[in-house]
Amino acid sequence: MEKMSNLLTLVGILMASPAQATPLHDAVTQNNLTEVRAIMSSEKRPQLLEMRDELGRTPLQLSVHLNRVEIAKILISHGADVNARDAKQDTPYLLAGAEGRNEILKLTLENGADLKSTNRYGGTALIPAAEKGHLETVRILLKTKIEIDHVNRLGWTALLEAIVLSDGGEIHQKIVQELINAGANVRIPDKDGVTPLQHAQKRNYQKIIEMLKKAGA
Structure with a gap:
């Protein structure tokens, strides 16, 4: 439909x-x-x-x-x-x-x-901003009432995309921390049941792993 x-x-x-x-x-x-x-x-x-x-x-x-x-x-x-x-x-x-x-x-x-509008992938503005490494954009959007844990049609939240579709570098580390600080649920898995922590571990993103564990992942 x-x-x-x-x-x-x-x-x-x-x-x-x-x-x-x-x-x-x-x-x-x-x-x-x-x-x-x-x-x-x-x-x-x-x-x-x-x-x-x-x-x-x-x-x-x-x-x-x-x-x-x-x-x-x-x-x-x-x-x-x-x-x-x-x-x-x-x-x-x-x-x-x-x-x-x-x-x-x-x-x-x-x-x-x-703020509830979504793109062709079913994602809010926050999701591609997190994926593409637009740190200041993420900060701007997190000051609004945007749904931080929205799941797009690929089965990913902004937090998942910041891990799965990034190189795990400094910018995305900061984005992950911003999402965590704003209350992102670190335990929401993708459509295959793989959690943010498991994705980070698979990619050996050590700093992100530490952030997620500290946040209760």
Whole structure:
């Protein structure tokens, strides 16, 4: 049912607006602040603000992808939807979290980001942030009411991904500690019943092993 729901959402996105870049998309791509401001002040704003390019992205989603912080501020201040989904089921909020776009992430959190929203893997913004080593992003998200122990469709929590999909280095050690400090359940196993501690032991991640044991794993 969830796959069908996602498919219907995608169909709705593609039918809702032309699948081609608009002048506003072009202005975002060119990082043309003057043109963005001009469009936002014109009568074209309502029709262009949420229109999609060929990848189903709104201008705000494109600004996140390109890390156009000032443009994102302008678009959000004019009501751009921080929860609008593209063809990959990402939203500006989810993408900002996954890519470590912290300035834009903070803007989305201040403007209605849906903390319960999930990406195409069924994961919250915290999970890919932990996996990819975006330490400051993880810290930002842990200050919200995001579900720290959410399990994605792969059967992994943010803690598991910080171990399973990392090299066990200093950054991920810090992320694991941040998750533990925030109350992450260190005993939740993956879908095969393998715990975070067992994954760390298998990879010989000694410092992470010590952290997990100290936390009661």
